[in-house]
Amino acid sequence: MQQNSSSEPIVSLRNVRKSFGPLVVLDGVSFAVERGEVLALIGRSGSGKSTALRCIDRFEKVDDGEIVVCGHRVDRPDVDLRALRQDVGIVFQSYNLFPHLTIEQNITLAPCAVKGMATAEAKDLARKVLVQVGLEEKLHAYPEQLSGGQQQRAAIARSLAMQPKVMLFDEVTSALDPELTAEVLKVIEQLAADGMTMVMVTHEMGFAKGIADRIVFMHRGKVHETGPASILTSPTTPELTQFVGTGNLKS
Amino acid sequence: MSLQLDFPAVLERWPSFLAGAVLTLELAAFATVLGALLGTLAAVGRGTHNSLIAGACKIYVETIRNTPLLVQIFLVYFGLASLGLKFSAFTVAVTALTINVGAYTAEIMRAGFEAIPRGQIEAAEGLALSRLQIYWHIILLPAVEKVYPALTSQFVLLMLASSVCSQISAEELTAVANYIQSDTYRAFETYIIVAVLYVILSLVMRAGFWGLGLVLFPRRRRLGTPL
Numbered sequence: 001m002q003q004n005s006s007s008e009p010i011v012s013l014r015n016v017r018k019s020f021g022p023l024v025v026l027d028g029v030s031f032a033v034e035r036g037e038v039l040a041l042i043g044r045s046g047s048g049k050s051t052a053l054r055c056i057d058r059f060e061k062v063d064d065g066e067i068v069v070c071g072h073r074v075d076r077p078d079v080d081l082r083a084l085r086q087d088v089g090i091v092f093q094s095y096n097l098f099p100h101l102t103i104e105q106n107i108t109l110a111p112c113a114v115k116g117m118a119t120a121e122a123k124d125l126a127r128k129v130l131v132q133v134g135l136e137e138k139l140h141a142y143p144e145q146l147s148g149g150q151q152q153r154a155a156i157a158r159s160l161a162m163q164p165k166v167m168l169f170d171e172v173t174s175a176l177d178p179e180l181t182a183e184v185l186k187v188i189e190q191l192a193a194d195g196m197t198m199v200m201v202t203h204e205m206g207f208a209k210g211i212a213d214r215i216v217f218m219h220r221g222k223v224h225e226t227g228p229a230s231i232l233t234s235p236t237t238p239e240l241t242q243f244v245g246t247g248n249l250k251s
Numbered sequence: 252m253s254l255q256l257d258f259p260a261v262l263e264r265w266p267s268f269l270a271g272a273v274l275t276l277e278l279a280a281f282a283t284v285l286g287a288l289l290g291t292l293a294a295v296g297r298g299t300h301n302s303l304i305a306g307a308c309k310i311y312v313e314t315i316r317n318t319p320l321l322v323q324i325f326l327v328y329f330g331l332a333s334l335g336l337k338f339s340a341f342t343v344a345v346t347a348l349t350i351n352v353g354a355y356t357a358e359i360m361r362a363g364f365e366a367i368p369r370g371q372i373e374a375a376e377g378l379a380l381s382r383l384q385i386y387w388h389i390i391l392l393p394a395v396e397k398v399y400p401a402l403t404s405q406f407v408l409l410m411l412a413s414s415v416c417s418q419i420s421a422e423e424l425t426a427v428a429n430y431i432q433s434d435t436y437r438a439f440e441t442y443i444i445v446a447v448l449y450v451i452l453s454l455v456m457r458a459g460f461w462g463l464g465l466v467l468f469p470r471r472r473r474l475g476t477p478l
């Protein structure tokens with residue numbers, strides 16, 4: 001993927017603060033993601049990774065600071081949510097496929113309802129994105145007929161069908177056993193190879209090391225250490241040293 | 252003392268019974284469709300952030316659920332009359348029954364809405380669907396599916412409760428029965444026949460809802476999971 005050095009980052013957070021009541025969850029978080037870059041958010045449970053990710057797609061409103069995503073000022077109250085969410089794809093740990101719709105209907109719904117795409121065109125697109133995640137034979141299945149790994153891949157395909165400029169993943173493999181995890185990670189790897197810009201919260205340190213262009217290690221609501229994937233093998237702060245040393249760095 | 256039953260004397264009035272049964276079914280059908288719409292809107296209204304709308308919906312639901320149907324029917328009947336508006340007994344009955352069943356539907360649908368996992372809605376929001384689109388495409392059908400047995404029982408109950416519409420001389424099944432028994436002096440026979448007819452109407456409605464369920468929930472049909 002060609003990087004256009006003159007362009008703005010796809011995602012940028014500057015000094016973002018967010019509290020839930022008295023609990024400060026994001027305490028001045030800053031990082032940026034360039035086009036085509038893969039950023040892995042890592043850190044202990046409760047360090048604010050999910051919250052940071054959710055702020056990018058405005059599932060949480062920030063208290064202070066600036067978030068710009070594909071040109072949208074996400075921190076502003078007048079942000080065009082519909083436009084923002086067409087540019088951003090998000091995939092959750094719990095897949096959240098719509099149970100009453102077939103995989104094809106799950107995928108075609110948003111392109112048809114949001115973008116006004118014709119049904120025939122949307123069906124072609126559904127086939128295309130399902131091929132991308134290796135699930136073309138499940139077009140007419142219902143979610144409950146799929147394994148967890150297959151459901152997660154279908155959820156990724158559903159997101160891809162909106163042709164987002166950036167994809168957010170929040171521990172998308174945490175609910176899966178190792179074998180199913182591998183098949184989902186393979187799909188994400190392929191996406192990265194195709195040049196998709198991605199921000200992923202992950203506990204799979206081996207995977208993060210292999211795929212991420214940059215690591216953001218969060219600790220107590222702050223970006224505690226950041227750098228290329230090599231920081232996982234030679235961390236500088238004692239916290240990251242401890243984090244990668246406590247069995248988190250597998251594979 | 253012996254029980255003497257003379258069914259033929261009553262059964263020869265079968266065209267009246269039939270007409271009454273048909274009218275009861277019509278009342279139930281209209282009130283079910285309109286009440287389902289009203290109740291769903293009220294359930295959505297109770298879930299909005301607009302406290303005025305939410306409050307109005309709550310007052311409606313609670314008022315109706317805490318007053319007798321017969322009183323509601325009289326209120327509509329005499330209320331419209333005192334406004335100088337003249338409607339047929341059928342229209343008044345449908346209106347009152349709709350308002351009544353709408354409140355119960357609202358409570359049932361609210362439970363259905365609340366049973367939709369938050370993650371489903373977030374996933375839909377993440378796909379840029381609007382509030383309305385989310386209700387329509389993501390929430391409505393699964394919510395109805397979750398409460399379908401409770402919902403359909405409520406509509407069958409409504410059909411049975413419509414017998415009190417005889418009080419405003421809507422010519423439904425019970426009104427017809429009152430008329431026939433006073434005419435033939437065969438009260439017991441008349442009400443036995445009416446009871447059987449109500450059972451049949453209930454079965455007809457339940458069969459209808461079963462068929463509707465097959466259409467509404469194709470996944471259940473495909474996967475063979477009963478409601």
Ligand SMILES: Nc1ncnc2c1ncn2[C@@H]1O[C@H](COP(=O)(O)OP(=O)(O)OP(=O)(O)O)[C@@H](O)[C@H]1O
Pocket residue numbers: 020023025043044045046047048049050051052
């Ligand atoms: N909606 C909320 N209301 C109140 N507190 C919240 C809310 N969401 C998150 N928190 C709290 O904020 C803190 C950070 O949560 P967050 O989900 O961002 O952590 P995380 O780094 O993703 O952790 P994990 O690895 O366990 O997913 C936690 O203490 C959590 O309990």
Ligand SMILES: [Mg+2]
Pocket residue numbers: 049050051171201
């Ligand atoms: Mg999390």
